[in-house]
Amino acid sequence: MLSDADVAALYDLMNPWDPDRFPSDAFYDRLVLAADSVLDVGCGTGSMLRTARESGHRGRLVGIDPDRAALDRARRCADVEWVLGTAADAAAWDGEFELATMVSHAFQCLVGDEELRASLTAVRTALRDGGRFAFETRHPQARAWEDWSSADTGDASEVVDPSGRVLRSAHHVESVVGDVVTFTETTSDLDGAVLRVDRTSLRFLDVPDLADFLHGSGFAIESQYGDWHGGPVTAASREIVTIARRV
Numbered sequence: 001m002l003s004d005a006d007v008a009a010l011y012d013l014m015n016p017w018d019p020d021r022f023p024s025d026a027f028y029d030r031l032v033l034a035a036d037s038v039l040d041v042g043c044g045t046g047s048m049l050r051t052a053r054e055s056g057h058r059g060r061l062v063g064i065d066p067d068r069a070a071l072d073r074a075r076r077c078a079d080v081e082w083v084l085g086t087a088a089d090a091a092a093w094d095g096e097f098e099l100a101t102m103v104s105h106a107f108q109c110l111v112g113d114e115e116l117r118a119s120l121t122a123v124r125t126a127l128r129d130g131g132r133f134a135f136e137t138r139h140p141q142a143r144a145w146e147d148w149s150s151a152d153t154g155d156a157s158e159v160v161d162p163s164g165r166v167l168r169s170a171h172h173v174e175s176v177v178g179d180v181v182t183f184t185e186t187t188s189d190l191d192g193a194v195l196r197v198d199r200t201s202l203r204f205l206d207v208p209d210l211a212d213f214l215h216g217s218g219f220a221i222e223s224q225y226g227d228w229h230g231g232p233v234t235a236a237s238r239e240i241v242t243i244a245r246r247v
């Protein structure tokens with residue numbers, strides 16, 4: 001079996017923060033390094049803020065996430081504040097941040113309408129006047145989930161865990177209901193023994209619905225891109241990258 005701590009360690013192995021390899025990481029690094037105070041919502045294991053600190057960011061850096069095991073890993077970096085909680089708990093801060101982020105599609109974990117509204121309102125509260133909220137969500141038109149059922153195609157990814165054991169991770173989409181996709185991630189050893197199954201639901205908002213939620217929560221859309229290089233959202237875009245401003 002795999003513990004929550006094992007899963008957090010595997011997440012870091014499979015999702016390294018590397019702005020030289022991933023334009024998405026470079027995009028956020030630029031924003032974070034230019035802001036004097038940053039709240040990273042859904043920070044997970046904390047790699048973005050840790051990288052910012054290691055790169056010389058001298059201002060306030062705070063990460064919040066409801067996953068205790070991920071946050072325990074983040075806490076190995078002691079000069080960032082780490083808080084256990086959901087996006088909706090960000091209302092505990094009042095006008096304290098120049099920038100809030102939700103990266104690596106963490107925004108899509110906000111599934112229900114009420115959860116979305118409460119989360120956006122809380123992030124707005126945490127921002128100072130004119131503060132910005134940067135995040136991305138996968139564009140539903142690209143139907144990314146159709147590439148995810150690796151359990152069916154045999155196209156699983158492999159990772160070597162910290163003890164040297166090779167593990168296989170496979171995804172299977174269980175349902176697509178409206179704009180909510182539910183899938184499992186099954187981690188097995190090479191003999192096929194199942195060590196863990198995690199189930200996740202993600203919401204795929206389209207551009208108009210996303211705008212409605214943002215405007216209804218006190219944000220204006222400052223800029224929106226369809227890729228990580230500043231290109232517009234088009235009929236071929238796979239991402240909706242948004243910088244919203246508190247109004």
Ligand SMILES: C[S@@+](CC[C@H](N)C(=O)[O-])C[C@H]1O[C@@H](n2cnc3c(N)ncnc32)[C@H](O)[C@@H]1O
Pocket residue numbers: 015041042043044045046047048064065066067070085086087088102103104105106109110
């Ligand atoms: C794909 S991970 C991204 C983690 C991290 N941002 C990164 O770049 O590696 C999504 C994160 O969103 C967190 N999450 C799930 N529901 C959340 C909520 N309601 N509020 C804030 N974070 C949430 C999860 O615990 C998880 O750490």
